Amino acid sequence: MFNPPVTAQVIAIAPEVGLRFHFIRNAPGGLWIGPSINAAYIAGTNPPRAFGFGFGAAVGYNFIFSHFVLQLGVGGAVLDYGEGFVWSPHFRVGLGVAF
Numbered sequence: 001m002f003n004p005p006v007t008a009q010v011i012a013i014a015p016e017v018g019l020r021f022h023f024i025r026n027a028p029g030g031l032w033i034g035p036s037i038n039a040a041y042i043a044g045t046n047p048p049r050a051f052g053f054g055f056g057a058a059v060g061y062n063f064i065f066s067h068f069v070l071q072l073g074v075g076g077a078v079l080d081y082g083e084g085f086v087w088s089p090h091f092r093v094g095l096g097v098a099f
Helices: none
Strands: 009-014 017-020 021-023 030-042 052-067 068-080 085-097
Touching: 030 068, 052 085
Parallel strands: none
Antiparallel strands: 009 030, 017 030, 021 030, 030 052, 052 068, 068 085
């Protein structure tokens, strides 16, 4: 099902859209879990095709300090950029402001 990593040299621009479901506290603080999807434009010296896709999920916790939010999370995604499915683990660190 999963192939070895892509051997072609490619550059992919892959915006991601996801949801966050918050538990324990009201958003934006506390534990969250959420799915995500992405679509990619692939360019390079030998791209297998011009478009790809992926989907995944993540879990994390948002810490609130005054109006600042620190997000820590882990997750993963399955990506297909033309050479079959590839597993991609993600570590998420974010800093934001909540009003």
